[in-house]
Amino acid sequence: MIKKFNPFATHNGYPTTDARIMPESDWHRDLMLQLIETLKSHFADDPNVYVSGDLLVHYFRDDRRRHVSPDVFMVRGVPKGQRPNYLVWEEGPPHVVIEVASATTHSKDTGRKFKLYRDVLKVKEYFLFDAKEDHLTPSMQGYRLVDGQYRSIRPKDGRLPSRVLDLHLERDGWQLRFWNPATGRWIPTDAERADEERRRADEEQRRADEVQRRANEERKARIAAEAEVARLRELLARQTRHANGKNGH
Numbered sequence: 057m058i059k060k061f062n063p064f065a066t067h068n069g070y071p072t073t074d075a076r077i078m079p080e081s082d083w084h085r086d087l088m089l090q091l092i093e094t095l096k097s098h099f100a101d102d103p104n105v106y107v108s109g110d111l112l113v114h115y116f117r118d119d120r121r122r123h124v125s126p127d128v129f130m131v132r133g134v135p136k137g138q139r140p141n142y143l144v145w146e147e148g149p150p151h152v153v154i155e156v157a158s159a160t161t162h163s164k165d166t167g168r169k170f171k172l173y174r175d176v177l178k179v180k181e182y183f184l185f186d187a188k189e190d191h192l193t194p195s196m197q198g199y200r201l202v203d204g205q206y207r208s209i210r211p212k213d214g215r216l217p218s219r220v221l222d223l224h225l226e227r228d229g230w231q232l233r234f235w236n237p238a239t240g241r242w243i244p245t246d247a248e249r250a251d252e253e254r255r256r257a258d259e260e261q262r263r264a265d266e267v268q269r270r271a272n273e274e275r276k277a278r279i280a281a282e283a284e285v286a287r288l289r290e291l292l293a294r295q296t297r298h299a300n301g302k303n304g305h
Contacts, residue, residue, distance in 0.1 A: 070114045072140045074125065084158050087187060087232065088127045091154060093246045094234060095130060098223075106131045108142065109154075115144040115177055124172060128154040129179075130221065149177040152220045155184050156232075162191035174199075174206050181220050182206065187230040196227050 099105040109128040116122035129150035173179040186192035198209035198216035215224035
């Protein structure tokens with residue numbers, strides 16, 4: 057039975073760190089974090105989709121040493137929230153795992169982890185990505201659990217479709233991107249989203265400045281027109297007084 061998640065729990069008696077687990081390089085860490093944050097933003101409106109990564113996933117209640125730390129994982133049907141670690145027997149196994157392969161991890165990703173995700177955790181979809189194309193052939197791989205076995209996911213237009221994410225995975229240089237078939241566009245990264253928000257803010261500011269500029273010009277034109285009307289009225293008054301003075305003589 058799945059235990060109700062406690063968002064205020066900071067410790068549950070199981071390890072939260074493992075000195076052996078850490079990103080291998082800047083690009084490995086940056087890509088991992090980018091994937092996590094992109095998925096978090098994409099599923100931000102669904103309270104029951106949990107996205108995380110580089111977090112200890114404990115899968116054996118009676119052994120605190122039995123854990124794995126996926127680079128990226130996603131679970132449907134469990135609430136969002138900060139966790140010290142992830143306990144499979146309380147919230148269920150990850151539904152999707154993505155591993156970013158490196159020189160020191162690729163053999164585990166295709167060996168021990170592959171078997172663990174397939175046979176023990178029963179992860180529905182497992183994706184591997186080799187950014188530098190040095191360790192995996194092909195460098196982007198996807199597997200879907202079918203009758204207890206992982207079957208290779210066939211590429212579609214160069215992308216790997218994920219039924220669980222409802223997104224496709226695609227290589228973009230050294231980057232791994234999520235393609236949304238519903239919109240025909242990549243899911244924007246946080247950096248791209250921030251750039252777009254800045255662009256929109258700049259555009260809104262330009263529009264506001266243009267409105268203000270036109271308002272200032274209209275005000276100046278109105279003041280000039282009013283001054284001209286006053287000048288003409290004064291001129292007409294002087295002419296009238298002058299004419300009346302002549303008629304009086």
